[in-house]
Amino acid sequence: MAAPDRETFEAAATWYVQFQSQAPTPAERHAWQQWLNRDPSHLVAWNQLEHLQRSLGALPQDVTRRALSTTQQRRQVLKWLLVLGGSGYLGWNIQQHSRVGTVWADYRTPVGGRQHIQLADGTRIELNTRSAIDVIVDERQRLIRLREGEVLIHTGKLGAQAPFYVETRQGRVQALGTRFTVRQLADSTRVGVLEDRVQVSPADKPDSGLLLNAGQSADFDRLKVSPIRPYAAVQAAWVDGQLIVLDAPLGDVIHELARYRSGVLQCDTVSAHLRVSGTFRLDATDAVLANLQATLPIQVKYFTRYWVSIAPMV
Helix, strand or coil: CCCCCCCHHHCCCCHHHHHCCCCCCCCHHHHHHHHHHHCHHHHHHHHHHHHHHHHHCCCCHHHHHHHHCCCCHHHHHHHHHHHHHCCCCCCHHHHHHHHHHHHHCCCCCCCCEEEEECCCCCCCCEEEEEEEEEEHHHHHHCEEEEECCCCEEEEECCCCCCCEEEEEEEEEEEEEEEEEEEEEECCCEEEEEEEEEEEEEEEHHHHCCCECCCCEEEEEEECCCCCCCCHHHEEEEEEECCEEEEEEEECCCHHHHHHCCEEEECCCCHHHCCCCEEEEEECCCHHHHHHHHHHEEEEEEECCCCEEEEECCC
């Protein structure tokens, strides 16, 4: 079972405090439901907070309402929830359900972080936001186990050339002297090839694998590989801290930006269809949102630092 890291637990606590302070509107409840559905760890975090609330249910309701009556008091309650959730009362329970593979991974990055790794054979690995990998190198193979997130790999050529694999929950990707990206999605793996070729092999049906050439991309699950799509170098611009889009739906842009910041960043269905072009800095998402608001007929609403909503201009 997936479990929340601190950023996820903090986002869940923000939602919880918001809903305790006032009844949510239908739009707010819809946005909360979207957040819950985005990642299994979100639901785990929410359930932990509900468990805490039931355990503290003896507190009078008027005390709870007074505690949440001002912004400053709500922040104090949020801090209190995080202390309880991160250690002590809930800490043991959270640790029992933690993503042990992620916590103990050889390399990992936080939300919004990136990391460069170089192996002894000259292989260069770039980790994207909230990513985790294990590295296993011996005389039989060079294996990168992608536990979470996304990597860009440029395979090295020093020393003995053992086969090079990237392993995900859905199967394996074999590098054939290449530069490529692998992204772990909720129920599938996405591969994009920048140079040379890779072989994609679903775990349960390896014979149904597919060879991808430079400029091609595909998703695969444990049984099959999706149809091949074009793959452009700009799709790996995150290595340089950039998101480059050309005439893309705003909803897709917001979905990508959300990967690089903690909490909830959501876009209403009307604004989601607006078209966007540009180069955006992934380490300055607030500045990107301000720029989008200045150039598009939208409003960017900050309910809290961790809850941002985009709606049409009124």
